[in-house]
Amino acid sequence: MKLLGMMLPLLVSLSLLSGCGEKEKVIVYGSPENEKEVEAILKEEDYVDKTTVIQYDNSMLVAVQIKPWDKWKKAKLEKKLQKKFDEKYPSKDVFVSADYKIFYEANKIKREQVEDNKLKDKITKLKKLAKEET
Amino acid sequence: MVIVFQSKPSLIAGGVVAGPLEKRSIFSQYFDANYDDERWQMKTNEQGHRKMVEEACEFAMKKAGVKKTDIDYFMGGDLINQMTPTNFAARDLDIPFIGLFSACATSISSIIVASLLTEVGASNFALAGASSQHNAVERQFRYPINYGSQKPQTAQWTVTAAGYALIGKHQEEYPSIEAATVGKSVDYGMDDPFHMGAAMAPAAFQTIQSHLEQRNQKIYHYDLILTGDLGQLGLKLLKGMFVESGIKSEELTPLRDAGAEFYGQDETFQSGASGAGCSAAVFLSYVIQQMRAGTFKRVLLVATGALLSPLTFQQGETIPCTAHAIEITMK
Amino acid sequence: MEKEQYQQLEQNATPKPPYFKNVAKAFLVGGLICTIGQAVSLFYIIFFDFTEATAGNPTVATMVFFAMILTGFGLYKKIGQFAGAGSAVPVTGFGNAVVSAAIEHRSEGLVLGVGGNLFKLAGSVVLFGVVSAFFVALIKFILVTIGVVSW
Numbered sequence: 001m002k003l004l005g006m007m008l009p010l011l012v013s014l015s016l017l018s019g020c021g022e023k024e025k026v027i028v029y030g031s032p033e034n035e036k037e038v039e040a041i042l043k044e045e046d047y048v049d050k051t052t053v054i055q056y057d058n059s060m061l062v063a064v065q066i067k068p069w070d071k072w073k074k075a076k077l078e079k080k081l082q083k084k085f086d087e088k089y090p091s092k093d094v095f096v097s098a099d100y101k102i103f104y105e106a107n108k109i110k111r112e113q114v115e116d117n118k119l120k121d122k123i124t125k126l127k128k129l130a131k132e133e134t
Numbered sequence: 135m136v137i138v139f140q141s142k143p144s145l146i147a148g149g150v151v152a153g154p155l156e157k158r159s160i161f162s163q164y165f166d167a168n169y170d171d172e173r174w175q176m177k178t179n180e181q182g183h184r185k186m187v188e189e190a191c192e193f194a195m196k197k198a199g200v201k202k203t204d205i206d207y208f209m210g211g212d213l214i215n216q217m218t219p220t221n222f223a224a225r226d227l228d229i230p231f232i233g234l235f236s237a238c239a240t241s242i243s244s245i246i247v248a249s250l251l252t253e254v255g256a257s258n259f260a261l262a263g264a265s266s267q268h269n270a271v272e273r274q275f276r277y278p279i280n281y282g283s284q285k286p287q288t289a290q291w292t293v294t295a296a297g298y299a300l301i302g303k304h305q306e307e308y309p310s311i312e313a314a315t316v317g318k319s320v321d322y323g324m325d326d327p328f329h330m331g332a333a334m335a336p337a338a339f340q341t342i343q344s345h346l347e348q349r350n351q352k353i354y355h356y357d358l359i360l361t362g363d364l365g366q367l368g369l370k371l372l373k374g375m376f377v378e379s380g381i382k383s384e385e386l387t388p389l390r391d392a393g394a395e396f397y398g399q400d401e402t403f404q405s406g407a408s409g410a411g412c413s414a415a416v417f418l419s420y421v422i423q424q425m426r427a428g429t430f431k432r433v434l435l436v437a438t439g440a441l442l443s444p445l446t447f448q449q450g451e452t453i454p455c456t457a458h459a460i461e462i463t464m465k
Numbered sequence: 466m467e468k469e470q471y472q473q474l475e476q477n478a479t480p481k482p483p484y485f486k487n488v489a490k491a492f493l494v495g496g497l498i499c500t501i502g503q504a505v506s507l508f509y510i511i512f513f514d515f516t517e518a519t520a521g522n523p524t525v526a527t528m529v530f531f532a533m534i535l536t537g538f539g540l541y542k543k544i545g546q547f548a549g550a551g552s553a554v555p556v557t558g559f560g561n562a563v564v565s566a567a568i569e570h571r572s573e574g575l576v577l578g579v580g581g582n583l584f585k586l587a588g589s590v591v592l593f594g595v596v597s598a599f600f601v602a603l604i605k606f607i608l609v610t611i612g613v614v615s616w
Contacts, residue, residue, distance in 0.1 A: 101516040132519050178572040273569055280536045280565035281586065282545020282552050286482055322471045332475045336466070367479060374474050375466055 028053045029110040034089075038062075041088065047077055052106040056119045059093040060085075061126055063103040074098050097130045105129075136348035137314045143252040144308040145245075145462060146259075146300045148418030149193030151186050153268070153294030156415075159407075160398045164419035165295075166193040172269060172294050183212065183219035183267035188226055190296035191261055198259075198300040202227060206257040209244040210298065211235045212265050213410055214274060219265070229261065237439030238363050239317070240264035241297060241414035242458040246314045248301040249460070258302060263418065265296030266409035275327070275444055288329040290365045290393060290408035297414025299422075306465060309425045309433075313461040315345040319441060321454035327442060331368020331393075331405060333453040334438040338364060339375045341457040342436055349461070353381065356388050357430040360421065361457070362413030362437035363393030365406035392416035413437040425464040433462045491551035494544065498555045502528050525556055532560030537568065562586040 026042055028035045029052070042051050042062075047070040054061040062085060066074050075098075082096040097103075105126055114122060150165045153172040162168055167189065173182030174189075187210065195202065208229040210220045217233045224231035236243040241264040248262035271292045272279050304310060320340055324333035338361050346352060353359065353376075364372055369391040377383050396407035396416065417435050424430050436459040442451070466474075506524040509515045515523065535541040541561045544552045552558055566585045570578040584591065608614045 099516045099518060101510045101514075101520075104511060129514060129516055132516065134519060134522065180572075277586065278565040278569035280539055280542055280561070280568055282536075282541045282558065282561050282565075284487075284546055284549035284553075287480055322468050324475070329479065332479065336471055339466070370478050371471075371475060374478060375471070378466055378470070378474070 025049075026051050026053070027107070027110055028055070029106075037088075041084065045081065047073075048081075050103070052103060052110060054106050054109055054119070054123055056116070056123060058091070059120070059123055060089070060095070061102070061106060061123050062094065062096045063106040064096065064098050065100070065103055066098050095127045095130070097126075099130055102126055102130050136345055137246070137250070137316070138349075139249055139253050139311055139313060141253050142304045142310040142312055143249045143301050144303065144305045144310055145422060146302045146305065146308050147194050147197035148263075148297060148299045148422045149190040149195070149197065150295065150297045150415045150419040151190045151193065152296075152411075152415055153186075155268070156293055156295055158398075158400060159293075159396050161392075161396065161416055161420045164423055165415065166190075166197075166419070172267065179267055179269040179273070180214065180219055183214065183265065183270050184222045186267065186294070186296040187212075187220055187223035187265050187298070190263065190265065190298045191223070191227060194261060194263075194298045194300045198302070200259055200300065202229060205229045205259045205261055205300075207232065207248065207251055207260040209234055209248050209260065209262040210264055211240040211244065211410065212267075213237065213271050213292075214267075219267070219270070227261075236437075236456055236458060237441050238264075238266075238408060238410045238413060239437040239439030239456050239458045240410045241362070241417060242314075242435060242437035242460055243316070245299055245301065245311070245460055246316065246458060248299075249311045249314065252301055252303060260301045261298050262301055263296065263298030264410035264414045265298075266292055266294065266411035268292045268294045268409070271409060285404060286328050287404050288326070288331065288365075288367055289404045290330060290363065290406050291397070291403040292409035293396065293407045293412045293415065295409070295411035295415035297411065297416075297418040299418050309422060309462045309464045311460055312463050313345070313349060315341050315348070315459045317341040317457040317459070319454045319456050321452055323452050325447075325450075325452045327440075327447050327453065329367070330408065330440045330453065330455075331363075331365035332371055333440055334364055334455040334457065335368045335371040335375065337455040337457040338368075338372055338436055338438050341459050342434065343379070345434065345459050345461070353385055353388055356432050356434050358421070359389050359434045359436065360417065361389075361391045361393075362417075362435075362439075363406070363408035364391045364438055365404075365408065366391075366394045367405050368438075369394050410439075421462075425462065428464075431464055435460050435462065487549055490547060491549050494548035494551035495555060496551075498528075498552065498557055501531075502555070528556050529560035532557035533564045536561045536564040541565075559587055559590060562590075 026039045038053055042048055047067050049065045049067040051064040078098040085094040109122055151167045152165050154170050157168045173179055174185040176182045176185055208224055208227055208231045211217045211234045212220050234240055234244050244262035248260035251257040269279050277283050320337040322336040373386050393406040393408050393412050397403040436457050438457045440453050440455045442453045505527045506520045509520045509523050563583055566582050567579050570582040
């Protein structure tokens, strides 16, 4: 019991600090064009915490995680970012989402290294999911 | 005015039956039966309540050696609307029935009426008492029993118990009922149904004081003055009122409360026990048995009751209370 | 003894509720329930096709289900006695209010008993929740029309 009493604060603080490490902030997957550009745009917005961009052909899925305190304005910031991307890439079909599910699925796509056709289907599916209301 | 019984009716026997939680009571050894099912294997709580009343009466009659057909009157009441559990038990007992309501003071008010009937010669044997069943009462007065509301420390627990006494003509070997005081409806402005001890203490004080004055007695004349269900806080307030009236606190040792002592020191029951069954159960088991054993020679039993309803509370009214007392002696 | 004198005596004798301890207990239990709710929400997001926006429905349903189980076994009232508002305020408290009333009134039949008394405790919550939502929306509508705020 005493050992646990000494170890517990140490364990708790270690687990809390583990979240402080530098994780990859911006991930871009899919066709390699515009990678640097997209990264730059997203790094500019200081309310963006993490983001994963999936692109294939002419469609792009931008999944962002907003910083905690800015989450109150999540919907507004999502719209703002969407407008920015639409202006920058009018020829592309860009979809921005601040939802955690989309972000999680986007990361899964990158992790599984999904290719080509399947990638296109996945992006369409995710876009549809994000538009659901109930 | 105090009622003095010249013929000294006898409290021949007491039948007390209680539910499963009441096994944790310090008085449970004196009860006639402690059941495992608070519904007595009936379908609803109210039916179990009725069964409990019947069982208590059976025990009282058996212990006194009398049959249903020998009994002249059945008097009793409970806390449920229109006293249906007692009414339905009366149906099965098949004895002329007077239902009485004095909330938790019903045990004593029915014994007073039974004693009066015996005194005028109208009754040879009468059953009198009261009962309460926790689930049925909670549902009516407060919240559904599974509701997660937080009860304060001043709250009391309604017991599941029934106590009925067999009152008969004077016989030397049984405790005698010598006098009684009928209480008034007393309201000192208390309005918290979770703090009924505070509401009832003034009524108990008035009744006890009136009885002592009219009988020319003092507290030390009694071995025991037992109130029904003031709870720990209510008892404290009662003693406080006596001290304010000039009596020294050392003289207050005969003053005890059945509700405060019922569950011992168990904190689950906050300030103590309450309910019409609380006074009935303790008075008609513990007190009678101790009197017959010689521990108590002169006892004042004061049942206290809060005369409110869920509606009056919602309408913002205060809580008037009453207390009835009987004086019992044993040779 | 006079009424005022007695009321003074009663004030002095009655113990004060342990407010600080009660607040702490409510805070911890309420927070714990909400943490469990968040875990349930994440469960639905990760293992099923729910987004943050749509996961609210199954999460609430699951929490009410937990409350129902706990109420049925008589455990929720024990939590309630300990936590007070901490267990009454979250949606599990609402579930408890409805389920406990349903259990209680089963003996009077399904229509008049259960149906008629189901919202005995929770009715006020539903009513005043809807009414206040209406007024807040109305106020916002007025402010937007004036031009002070935007949607």
